[in-house]
Amino acid sequence: xxxxxxxxxxxxxxxxxxxxxxxxxxxxxxxxxxxxxxxxxxxxxxxxxxxxxxxxxxxxxxxxxxxxxxxxxxxxxxxxxxxxxxxxxxxxxxxxxxxxxxxxxxxxxxxxxxxxxxxxxxxxxxxxxxxxxxxxxxxxxxxxxxxxxxxxxxxxxxxxxxxxxxxxxxxxxxxxxxxxxxxxxxxxxxxxxxxxxxxxxxxxxxxxxxxxxxxxxxxxxxxxxxxxxxxxxxxxxxxxxxxxxxxxxxxxxxxxxxxxxxxxxxxxxxxxxxxxxxxxxxxxxxxxxxxxxxxxxxxxxxxxxxxxxxxxxxxxxxxxxxxxxxxxxxxxxxxxxx
Amino acid sequence: xxxxxxxxxxxxxxxxxxxxxxxxxxxxxxxxxxxxxxxxxxxxxxxxxxxxxxxxxxxxxxxxxxxxxxxxxxxxxxxxxxxxxxxxxxxxxxxxxxxxxxxxxxxxxxxxxxxxxxxxxxxxxxxxxxxxxxxxxxxxxxxxxxxxxxxxxxxxxxxxxxxxxxxxxxxxxxxxxxxxxxxxxxxxxxxxxxxxxxxxxxxxxxxxxxxxxxxxxxxxxxxxxxxxxxxxxxxxxxxxxxxxxxxxxxxxxxxxxxxxxxxxxxxxxxxxxxxxxxxxxxxxxxxxxxxxxxxxxxxxxxxxxxxxxxxxxxxxxxxxxxxxxxxxxxxxxxxxxx
Numbered sequence: 001x002x003x004x005x006x007x008x009x010x011x012x013x014x015x016x017x018x019x020x021x022x023x024x025x026x027x028x029x030x031x032x033x034x035x036x037x038x039x040x041x042x043x044x045x046x047x048x049x050x051x052x053x054x055x056x057x058x059x060x061x062x063x064x065x066x067x068x069x070x071x072x073x074x075x076x077x078x079x080x081x082x083x084x085x086x087x088x089x090x091x092x093x094x095x096x097x098x099x100x101x102x103x104x105x106x107x108x109x110x111x112x113x114x115x116x117x118x119x120x121x122x123x124x125x126x127x128x129x130x131x132x133x134x135x136x137x138x139x140x141x142x143x144x145x146x147x148x149x150x151x152x153x154x155x156x157x158x159x160x161x162x163x164x165x166x167x168x169x170x171x172x173x174x175x176x177x178x179x180x181x182x183x184x185x186x187x188x189x190x191x192x193x194x195x196x197x198x199x200x201x202x203x204x205x206x207x208x209x210x211x212x213x214x215x216x217x218x219x220x221x222x223x224x225x226x227x228x229x230x231x232x233x234x235x236x237x238x239x240x241x242x243x244x245x246x247x248x249x250x251x252x253x254x255x256x257x258x259x260x261x262x263x264x265x266x267x268x269x270x271x272x273x274x275x276x277x278x279x280x281x282x283x284x285x286x287x288x289x290x291x292x293x294x295x296x297x298x299x300x301x302x303x304x305x306x307x308x309x310x311x312x313x314x315x316x317x318x319x320x321x322x323x324x325x326x327x328x329x330x331x332x333x334x335x336x337x338x
Numbered sequence: 339x340x341x342x343x344x345x346x347x348x349x350x351x352x353x354x355x356x357x358x359x360x361x362x363x364x365x366x367x368x369x370x371x372x373x374x375x376x377x378x379x380x381x382x383x384x385x386x387x388x389x390x391x392x393x394x395x396x397x398x399x400x401x402x403x404x405x406x407x408x409x410x411x412x413x414x415x416x417x418x419x420x421x422x423x424x425x426x427x428x429x430x431x432x433x434x435x436x437x438x439x440x441x442x443x444x445x446x447x448x449x450x451x452x453x454x455x456x457x458x459x460x461x462x463x464x465x466x467x468x469x470x471x472x473x474x475x476x477x478x479x480x481x482x483x484x485x486x487x488x489x490x491x492x493x494x495x496x497x498x499x500x501x502x503x504x505x506x507x508x509x510x511x512x513x514x515x516x517x518x519x520x521x522x523x524x525x526x527x528x529x530x531x532x533x534x535x536x537x538x539x540x541x542x543x544x545x546x547x548x549x550x551x552x553x554x555x556x557x558x559x560x561x562x563x564x565x566x567x568x569x570x571x572x573x574x575x576x577x578x579x580x581x582x583x584x585x586x587x588x589x590x591x592x593x594x595x596x597x598x599x600x601x602x603x604x605x606x607x608x609x610x611x612x613x614x615x616x617x618x619x620x621x622x623x624x625x626x627x628x629x630x631x632x633x634x635x636x637x638x639x640x641x642x643x644x645x646x647x648x649x650x651x652x653x654x655x656x657x658x659x660x661x662x663x664x665x666x667x668x669x670x671x672x673x674x675x676x
Binding site: 068078 | 467474
């Protein structure tokens with residue numbers, strides 16, 4: 001019985017659940033979960049009614065034999081397991097960010113976008129604050145459809161914020177916001193991660209944040225650009241990483257690369273990010289596993305796509321894996337897991 | 339300005355603080371923090387009155403120049419940043435554990451003991467539950483002065499729980515509790531981590547938990563014993579690790595060893611554990627840096643010693659670094675950081 005099977009049975013031990021809730025509760029990756037669901041359906045351990053899943057009698061007997069109890073609701077209701085809540089300065093930042101972000105460009109599937117909730121965006125900035133990566137620091141964001149740069153600027157704490165982003169709509173939105181708010185220290189520019197890092201940005205930052213595509217070549221490139229942009233020891237790297245598109249093996253490779261680049265990992269906070277993915281634009285285009293899976297899908301009923309937050313600190317170097325230009329092909333955006 | 343200095347100034351930017359609160363808020367390691375405090379006192383950036391610290395006028399000017407604001411209280415008040423709270427089954431477990439643990443043996447400085455609060459002990463078990471490492475699983479605890487084994491048994495979920503512990507008082511307490519409660523599946527035995535792992539325990543477990551001593555040879559040995567006890571891929575390792583006795587460089591080495599042993603790191607939750615250290619027994623014997631530091635110490639006013647929780651999952655192997663007997667000397671318990 002694999003870990004993924006066990007989690008599926010546990011999600012269903014208490015009650016019928018939509019596929020979306022089952023996905024949300026599972027630490028496996030999408031290809032593995034959908035394959036496992038197919039097998040459990042074939043073996044008549046679970047049954048489905050459209051996108052609702054339940055255990056069969058056979059499944060219930062199996063869950064009992066495995067000692068599985070209905071999933072206990074023990075994640076912190078106040079912070080959803082993130083560990084931080086928007087208080088003091090950050091309560092104001094969250095409110096301002098919410099109203100400011102109403103005018104944001106809609107997510108584009110072309111660039112693998114899909115953004116996190118305002119609460120989560122500000123939670124990221126709060127973690128940066130707790131770790132000492134905000135006050136008078138120089139921050140780089142590579143890709144910023146979540147507008148974390150704007151949330152950071154709203155705190156009034158960073159010295160300099162640079163955003164490199166492929167989507168000109170976002171670049172324009174960020175620069176326009178900076179102009180309106182009179183933030184000369186926030187600047188966005190168009191950038192394709194396959195281009196070399198602009199020379200003047202190498203070694204210029206004390207912290208870098210990126211939410212990379214989920215393939216190994218893609219992640220390596222995003223993290224390398226961040227590493228190249230950092231000043232040296234004691235500077236920090238933040239990135240989002242989901243288990244849904246990254247198997248333990250892939251995450252193992254990513255951690256090896258991080259260590260080889262000279263980072264010690266200081267935080268891995270599971271399910272830190274909750275994403276709001278639109279049905280047509282994001283899900284139907286970007287998740288072939290769901291489309292080809294055994295179930296008749298309906299639009300999500302819960303925010304099912306979550307990702308962890310990883311923070312690393314430079315102990316040596318940093319030593320970026322990639323430096324010059326890189327070539328983009330399909331394997332950059334998709335692999336057998338993502 | 340180092341990260342550690344910045345954190346000290348930030349802790350004091352808002353108000354006078356005891357050394358214990360400053361230690362609690364600092365991500366540095368003890369030797370580094372006490373050295374830095376000495377230097378800041380010498381430079382008249384901070385001043386001390388017994389064990390209370392504050393910024394001098396010079397320090398306040400410096401903090402302002404660095405853009406430091408008084409530390410914002412944004413850690414989750416409900417879960418203290420752990421992400422889990424004792425609800426449902428675990429509310430009962432916490433209550434029973436608290437009453438049961440009242441009769442526990444007092445901590446012994448001889449074995450580097452000092453235990454976490456009942457809330458934290460149960461939080462560990464909750465994280466194991468969330469990750470699927472509890473129901474019908476086979477658990478090993480190497481060292482268990484926190485009695486996490488008993489909290490796990492109280493859930494009624496694990497199949498088998500084995501405790502290897504050097505302190506016979508704890509071994510007796512756990513075995514007696516198991517007898518009284520009629521838990522034949524919980525067994526403790528005396529074990530010195532320098533002895534080889536009992537042959538029948540090798541490859542016998544699905545999860546292992548340890549709270550190792552903080553030196554690199556010590557941690558390597560504890561983690562190796564755990565790795566040797568695990569069945570193979572998909573099994574899990576949990577351990578506590580503090581930044582107070584482990585520099586980024588040491589944690590980097592530990593992560594390298596983890597990866598070499600075949601583990602992917604799935605969770606690093608900072609400050610997960612809050613310890614209750616008795617003044618005479620633990621602090622005055624085990625923390626020479628504090629004793630030799632620049633301050634006239636008084637007993638702690640806050641639980642200042644915290645540690646993170648690290649979880650790894652086997653992707654390959656596991657491949658323990660050490661297998662046979664090991665020799666114990668002073669470097670096993672103490673290094674220049676611990």
